[in-house]
Amino acid sequence: MDIGRVSVRVGVSAIIVGIVFGILIGYFSRQASDNCEETTHRQDELDVAKMLYDEVDKSRLENNLRILTSSPHIAGSKRDEIDLVKVVSESWQKSGLQIAVHPYEVLLSYPNETDPNYVAIVDQNGSEVFKSSSIERVIDESENHTNVVNPFNAYSANGIPQGDLVYINYARMEDIQYLERDLTINLTNKICIARYGKIFRGNKAYHAEHAGCAGLILYSDPYEYTVKGKAVYPNTWFLPGSGTQRGTLFLGDGDPETPNYPSLDSAWRTPKSKLNVPAIPVTPIGYDDAVKYLSRLSGPKAPTNWQGGLNITYHVGPGFEGSYLNRYNFELSFMKMHVVTRNERKFTHNVIGYIRGREEPDRYVLFGSHRDAWVFGSVDPSSAQTIMLELGHIMGKAIQKGWRPRRTIILCSWGAEEYGFIGSTEWVEEFQKNLASRAVVYINLDVAVIGGYTLYAGGSPSLVDLVYSVTKSFPNPDEDEVDSGRPSLYDSWKERLPDNRTSKDKKPFIRQLGSGSDYTAFLQLPGVSVLDFGYAWDLRQGIDFYPTYHSVYETFDYMTKFVDPGFKYHQVLTRLLAEVGRRLIDYPILPINLEDYGKKIVQLRDKFLLSHATKMVQNGIDIRMFINVTERLHEATKNFQKRVDVLRNKKCLKALEIRALNDQAMQMERSFIDTNGIDDKTNFKHIIFAPGEHDRYSGIAFPALAQSLFDIDTDTDKESRWNEVRRQYSILVYHLGSAASTIRKLAPMQGASNS
Template sequence: MESVRKIFNAAMPSQSYSIYRGVEEDDEAELHMEEAPHGDQRSNPKGSRCPISPQHQKLIFIITMTALVAFLLGYVSTLSRCTRCDINDNNLLSDESYEQKDSKPIRMDWAELKKLFTGYLNNGTKIDENIRKVSAGRHPSGSQENSELASYVLDTLKGYNLDKTWVNSPFAELQFPDRTRPNTLNIVNNTNKIVAAIPIGDPDVYCPYSASATVQGGLVYVNYGRQEDFKILSTWNVNVSGSLVIIRTGLISFAEKVYNAEAAGAIGALIFPDYTETPVYGHVHFGTGDPYTPGFPSINHTQFPSFKSSGLPKIPAQPISLSSARSLLRELAGPSASESWRPADFPSHGLGPALTNPLHKVQLEVTNVRQSVELHNVFGSITGRFEPEHYIVVGAQRDSWGPGAAKSGVGTATLLELARTLSMMVRNGFRPRRSIIFVSWDGGDFGSIGATEWLEGYLSMLHLKAAAYMSLDTPVLGDENFVAKSSPLFNNLIETIIKQVDHPLQSQQSIYEYTKAKSTNWKTSVFSPLKKDTSAFTFTAFAGVPALEFSFVENSQPYKFLDTKQDTYDRLNHIMNGRLPSVALNVAEVVGLALVKLSHDHILPLEYKAYNDVLLQHFTNLPTYQEKLKSRGLTLQWLYDARGDYTRATERLKEAIQGSDLTNEKVIQFFNVRIMRVEFYFLSQYESANYSPYRHILLGRGEHTLEALMEHLSKDQKDIDDSKLRMQIALFTWTLEGAADALSGEIWEVERSF
């Protein structure tokens, strides 16, 4: 005891002092310790203490030692790691623990977080009420109904006591029908006299960003309007050039159909559904964002150069009803369409371009007009605890040309439920490492304009801030099959989540188990690439932010009423046998658990090695072009070397994570920054975002992409442009090499193999 007393006395200061602990101002606790009062210095010149009796000394010693032991035990307990923390070689991208560094520490493992999330999600849910509210009627961008919904979403988010709520209001040039001059479709004779007026169907249905023009000519049936469909027509000696085309919906977007038709020489396009009578709405800008300010944010009063997006069609396009399509197809002469090309229950008909009466032609007049509209993107956020400058964005389209139960109702309602649930979790102990941003997008029906304009406004910084984007667009189109459209970086995360969520048709069976029992290859059933006409695609291919979207779809009978006035709550719920609210909650659970892991795990759960396999799959066909390249004095060896460098860079990153101290916050953030920018590294730095907005070399569009390179190599020897080919190889090679260098870390760690 005497030795302990000596150590303690030696450690005691002669001045008062404070000890601060915690990581934030409200966590600080101050401990003041002062000496006993000094005696009168004049009577005690040496400053000696007042004499204390042995009994008092013993009592003071016992009290002080007790306080010291209690303090040390408390301090050590705040530093101890969770025994359930599972960061190991087999699961580097998962952290199964959570620790709140607060005055009252709270520790939660993944099971506790999952229980907390599902408990709050199912308790007090208003998902059914909100789906009904959002899809009560039409609410297109620029309408009073859509503005009122934006106010409702903002007020609801404010009611959840999020850290911040705000509205972003870009201006965009949208296109609407001219009410004084409706679009028309007629059959005319050689004197331009109208022989028959073909009813379009609903005058409200149109194709935003169609060219406004009047055209007339023959008519060619082109199936789905894919590139391969036009190639087949060429082998059948059916000439599309100078004629209108009639296309059925499905497989690819309206914009891609019209783009392919224009490239084939068509002068106009008619698009019809082969599964429902009513015409279907769809924009035809082969891109996203405001096509009149490509690459720039649509901010009011800003002067932009006068140019348009290259994805704007130069030909008019118009949706028509099924009955109108039947009338036109009956008029087609020429070779007969094969049975595989004919929609179900369609009688035999010709392909065109001539009509049964050679003096007749089809005339289409489109009179749509442009209008400047203020959009309203509504935001709410929860601030992260350790990496607040990095955030996970989750967004849903709010506007809809029709009632939009499937298009915007379910997504908006799910977004609100996630905001409510996560805010409740925060109030009850959960502190996400990274910030979470909830967004209700406007302008979705015009090509994800709201999302794209926001991206364009912050393009120079988003790759430094946004770790991931999760889309809630059209999340429920059925209740049978679960589909994840995503960047390859999310594959492991998706598999982890669907093993923990029940399938809506089998309460005792996970989505993973249900899918695996139905399909011999469950991965092909679940995983699919990002669709090019979605906000998720724009986040990745334009801004370099990894993105994903989940949805439940039907297998046997796809949802027929998307983008029509029949997309109502009652129809969607009827098709799903009254299970719409419960399936929407299933989606919310999948998205929410993925959101929790993305915002919570120490190391971001993004599989940065996934592109090794993607590149390998793409490169398997390259050796077939060796002779073609050799005859031109070219080689793909540099391209192979770049792929090898990228693979080695991912291996080095994995080894570095395994060998590092993952209790050190600076180390964790250092690795997370490298992981979250993987998609950004695949954006070609040699292309302008104004002219080639989708600069991603594997997912984007343009001459810099691997798809364009492979297409060029597949051409006949005489059709290959040597200069263009060299440029394509160089663009792809050096972008890939740049991605490898960036992933390797600091420049002194980069080993050039060329």
């Protein structure tokens, strides 16, 4: 046999087979990419919408909440990390979802069970008097559970500081500045007391620490959590005097020991001495205890807007005055704190449920809420988590009836959110490369149902039009509102929570998001567009938030008696999320409106320049660059939207044409991510929206530039400060120009260098 000739024949045959195979692949690939895909809404889409809407069941939502709130479930506990992980996993699995559980070993914080935290006055004889309660009084049997964790502030430093007491209002920067600059009160080594409200408690601790306070006492003032003349819980939903708000003080996101990276086995951990946690003791108390200390303060009378809801005249201190039954000379007394809080590594778990998409399995629409609560958590977070369980059920039912979602659906149950969005942040840090290229939108719930007065929402400006469109199509659940001529959910929302009450063209208010819940990591790290929803209490009551927030009184009975009897608004929110999500999941062209984003940025620019333009021009900054680049971005978004409208009006499109358009729509949010981080905060990277330096709850526009200008007039080194302003200005202008380039025509690329 001629081996050489045989080899040649075999080789030629292989080549021919390869060519034919290649032609076939090319042909069918071309056929697939050339297939004409309908862009109009098909009847089966409307059928799916109706299936999802009709399947939502109030009794099932109620039962979910009863299970979730049957026992306290603080992060790291067996109840939250084993029992409820099983409940969520089995519920979604039963509905047909594919389940993955992600454990992370993270640093959590707890009070000492045998040596509780307290505060007290030390009298002239060295005795402790008016010692605060370490527990909340059991008012209803539903609160009586052995696993209730005593009130504390997570990640507080330990210590037993003593000193004169000073009232510092909300512990905002302007409050500290008023005391130091206007009243010339030196806060060094003072025990400070502040009321909850206005800003994040972690910022309060940070401000107190940097002002020199030896310790900080936090309390819930009746002004924020009751209504004068009204009864309190258990007769109404308002906070009783022993009610105490727990909460974290951590100013970062995720595991404090592994910033910017997931807490995997391979993770390097920050030494305890370098953690970004308070260096002073901090502890919360109820207003029944707070009045004992505030009523005895000496010093100047507090300003009118510092006066709270206690039946006293508020003074600022420092120190006490007067006597009580001739027994105590309070002028010789001082305040003492006793704080013994431990930090401990524990495992927290995220439960992730998947429904694979048919046409675009590599594009994700995510829904999520956290699972852990400080105590029973009927409002925060279980009103949201029960909706997540119901979403899994109704989507599973729709799949059984024939729904084949276009894109992949991901449902998320996060662990350890209360400590600083830990579960969601660790997961996003681990998978941010995947999410940056695949995630379409993340839809969040947290404090989902606080009442039945009005819908409230926050999110990326590009999604506002979608939310308005859905709510216009939803019937109003409030019969009185329907009788008043407001038949849709949108109508009632616009009336009760407008963006501008004086405008003839008012629309529902949608807040800008910076931080505050599990959407934070999605927006701030990979730049995924986000939405956040809830149903609010009657805003006319004038209270700061729902009254029993993070207290023992937030039970299942509290929800069924005061917040949402009958679970009507749980049902409304479930249906709303399902329909908003369905449109993002199934519409071939994503319902993302970039023109709204461009318009919003121009509005924010004008508002920003109204406050800062004069000062910037006086210091040699050319604000025309800012104006021009935002106008070009706005123009680019309008042109993009025109392209979208043209393509939507076509009867059908090629699959690759749709994919290219959608990718550009997704990319714009990503283009606002500065990989170096905002200022020195590497966990915040979004140059348009991020938390304020002095309140992580509030989202501010152009955060790095805004922060560089904060209080600049009082800085002794103005040259360095203005150099930093110029640096942040150049970074902002670059990113705005970069965003415009991502949504222009694909080739040739056009940017600042060739425009």
